[in-house]
Amino acid sequence: MTRVPAPGHRAATVAFDHVTKRYAGTGVGRPGAVEDLSLEVPAGKICVLVGPSGCGKTTSLKMVNRLIEPTSGRILIDGVDAATRELTALRRSIGYVIQGVGLFPHQTVGENVGTVPRLLRWPADDRRARTEELLTLVGLDPATYRDRYPAELSGGERQRVGVARALAADPPVMLMDEPFGAVDPIVRERLQNEFLRLQADLAKTILFVTHDIDEAIKMGDLVAVMEAGGRLAQFGTPEQILANPASEFVARFVGVDRGLKRLALARVERLPLRPAPTAHLGDDAADARRRLTGDPFGYLLLVDAANRPIGWIGPRSLPESGGLAPEAATPMSPLLDLRTTLKDALAMLIDAVVQVGIVVDPRGGVLGIVTAEEITAFARRGPDGAAGEDPTRVAPP
Amino acid sequence: MIRWDVIRGNLPLIGAKLGEHLALTLVAVGVGLLLSFVAVLVIRSRPRLAGPFTGFFGFLYTIPSLALLAFLVPFTRLSFLTSEIALVSYTLLILVRNLLAGLEAVPLDALEAADAMGYSRLRRLWQVELPLALPLIVAGIRIATVTTIGLVMVTAMVGFGGLGQVMLRGYNFRNDTLVLVGFVLTVALALAADLGLGWLGRVVTPWSRARAG
Numbered sequence: 001m002t003r004v005p006a007p008g009h010r011a012a013t014v015a016f017d018h019v020t021k022r023y024a025g026t027g028v029g030r031p032g033a034v035e036d037l038s039l040e041v042p043a044g045k046i047c048v049l050v051g052p053s054g055c056g057k058t059t060s061l062k063m064v065n066r067l068i069e070p071t072s073g074r075i076l077i078d079g080v081d082a083a084t085r086e087l088t089a090l091r092r093s094i095g096y097v098i099q100g101v102g103l104f105p106h107q108t109v110g111e112n113v114g115t116v117p118r119l120l121r122w123p124a125d126d127r128r129a130r131t132e133e134l135l136t137l138v139g140l141d142p143a144t145y146r147d148r149y150p151a152e153l154s155g156g157e158r159q160r161v162g163v164a165r166a167l168a169a170d171p172p173v174m175l176m177d178e179p180f181g182a183v184d185p186i187v188r189e190r191l192q193n194e195f196l197r198l199q200a201d202l203a204k205t206i207l208f209v210t211h212d213i214d215e216a217i218k219m220g221d222l223v224a225v226m227e228a229g230g231r232l233a234q235f236g237t238p239e240q241i242l243a244n245p246a247s248e249f250v251a252r253f254v255g256v257d258r259g260l261k262r263l264a265l266a267r268v269e270r271l272p273l274r275p276a277p278t279a280h281l282g283d284d285a286a287d288a289r290r291r292l293t294g295d296p297f298g299y300l301l302l303v304d305a306a307n308r309p310i311g312w313i314g315p316r317s318l319p320e321s322g323g324l325a326p327e328a329a330t331p332m333s334p335l336l337d338l339r340t341t342l343k344d345a346l347a348m349l350i351d352a353v354v355q356v357g358i359v360v361d362p363r364g365g366v367l368g369i370v371t372a373e374e375i376t377a378f379a380r381r382g383p384d385g386a387a388g389e390d391p392t393r394v395a396p397p
Numbered sequence: 398m399i400r401w402d403v404i405r406g407n408l409p410l411i412g413a414k415l416g417e418h419l420a421l422t423l424v425a426v427g428v429g430l431l432l433s434f435v436a437v438l439v440i441r442s443r444p445r446l447a448g449p450f451t452g453f454f455g456f457l458y459t460i461p462s463l464a465l466l467a468f469l470v471p472f473t474r475l476s477f478l479t480s481e482i483a484l485v486s487y488t489l490l491i492l493v494r495n496l497l498a499g500l501e502a503v504p505l506d507a508l509e510a511a512d513a514m515g516y517s518r519l520r521r522l523w524q525v526e527l528p529l530a531l532p533l534i535v536a537g538i539r540i541a542t543v544t545t546i547g548l549v550m551v552t553a554m555v556g557f558g559g560l561g562q563v564m565l566r567g568y569n570f571r572n573d574t575l576v577l578v579g580f581v582l583t584v585a586l587a588l589a590a591d592l593g594l595g596w597l598g599r600v601v602t603p604w605s606r607a608r609a610g
Binding site for chain 2: 065067087088089090091092094096098099100101102103104105106107115116119148149150151152165175
């Protein structure tokens with residue numbers, strides 16, 4: 001009857017429409033309560049709910065699959081009010097991953113992954129095929145892992161099985177509550193990266209709860225910052241939240257290093273590159289000297305015939321006459337490419353002798369240069385340079 | 398000392414009483430398990446009844462077996478039913494306690510995951526909670542069974558006592574061999590049940606022995 005859905009890219013929009021959850025006998029502000037939450041997550045995006053404990057982020061998540069029923073307001077999945085759906089059918093169409101993973105200890109990995117397909121009465125062959133496909137997808141060899149029990153797995157492996165189980169019936173929506181909270185930082189980082197790679201293909205609509213602002217910024221296309229009392233403090237892209245915190249609370253929550261965090265999000269391609277003052281091997285030294293006098297920057301970048309950088313030439317290292325040789329060029333600068341994050345770029349520049357980064361294309365040819373000042377200026381600027389232009393910014397020469 | 402001719406002569410009796418002993422035990426544990434399960438379902442839907450229920454079963458457990466039998470005979474006479482009422486009463490406390498403990502030991506995140514994946518209440522109980530409660534449930538059945546095998550001896554007083562009657566007959570006829578046969582077979586039965594159920598408990602919960610590494 002029910003067949004395995006074609007490996008599609010099904011995703012649904014999830015919209016909170018004035019959703020409030022109050023607990024009996026308590027007023028506004030009880031831990032876990034949610035107050036008038038409205039936000040919309042477009043199909044295929046990861047929305048991270050982040051905030052201190054008790055801010056209602058987990059409650060909000062659990063109202064989507066009605067593990068908790070809202071006191072008022074509606075949650076619309078592709079425009080359909082979740083409250084009107086049959087409970088088990090609704091839940092079978094939503095993937096769910098929790099911190100403790102919640103694998104069934106008495107079932108093998110294969111049985112765990114096949115849970116929702118079994119509830120949906122898929123034929124046994126389809127279930128088996130889907131289980132193998134998913135285990136492979138999350139990086140676990142089916143032949144090795146299918147017949148193991150959860151107790152025989154490491155924390156990271158369990159977490160992967162949890163993700164595979166949530167994806168089993170190809171749900172358009174996934175709910176993830178601190179899914180990587182129970183593993184050590186190194187494994188967490190790896191799982192986060194793997195999951196982002198998966199999501200690039202799957203394009204599910206994902207609601208993701210964490211208390212860790214760094215994880216929120218890393219994982220979220222959109223971030224909803226919630227504060228005590230279950231109020232939405234700010235909703236926007238990580239960039240918007242870091243660049244323009246809506247309130248004192250958000251600014252404090254994202255931390256004093258929000259400028260640095262912005263730099264971790266943006267890449268060199270976001271900066272306007274300045275053309276490098278280049279000189280070629282064999283160019284006339286006298287000519288080069290003429291170019292240097294009167295140039296406040298005071299250095300030329302020596303490149304080879306393929307436009308690859310060799311090093312900087314200053315007035316002192318310039319030979320009296322003749323052609324420019326590689327020996328004249330010292331020292332080198334950090335090489336950046338367009339995909340280098342600004343945070344990494346800044347880190348390299350701080351450690352370098354010459355605090356000018358040379359941006360090169362994939363073949364190593366010079367595209368332009370970037371200074372540390374330009375990067376820090378970006379950190380202070382608003383999103384897309386729109387707001388918050390810093391008057392103290394020193395214009396590069 | 399042991400008179401083999403007595404054993405040979407009484408083989409049909411010994412066989413029949415061994416069968417009766419087994420039947421009394423199985424029926425008592427089976428009915429006890431059924432009643433306990435119903436009681437646990439009621440307690441789960443009305444948690445306030447947990448106290449009164451276990452209190453009552455605890456009270457039954459404290460009544461001396463001979464006294465209970467003596468009390469029942471005027472109502473149910475010297476019958477199989479009288480034996481079973483007594484035997485079942487003594488299993489209830491053990492079984493209800495272990496059922497409840499087993500269900501409480503089910504990890505909460507497994508329950509939440511089951512709900513979130515769209516298990517119905519009944520299905521969750523049947524496919525998640527009971528399987529995960531099995532180690533403690535089987536442990537309860539094991540204790541109840543061994544206890545019942547011993548108690549069956551006492552019900553010989555009302556005429557249905559399995560191997561107890563073999564011993565009783567030995568006493569009445571000053572026949573040491575029959576006393577010994579009744580004693581040895583009862584102990585053997587209890588040991589076999591204990592080992593057998595211990596083995597069964599491991600077989601039905603292969604996951605509980607799985608460990609990382």
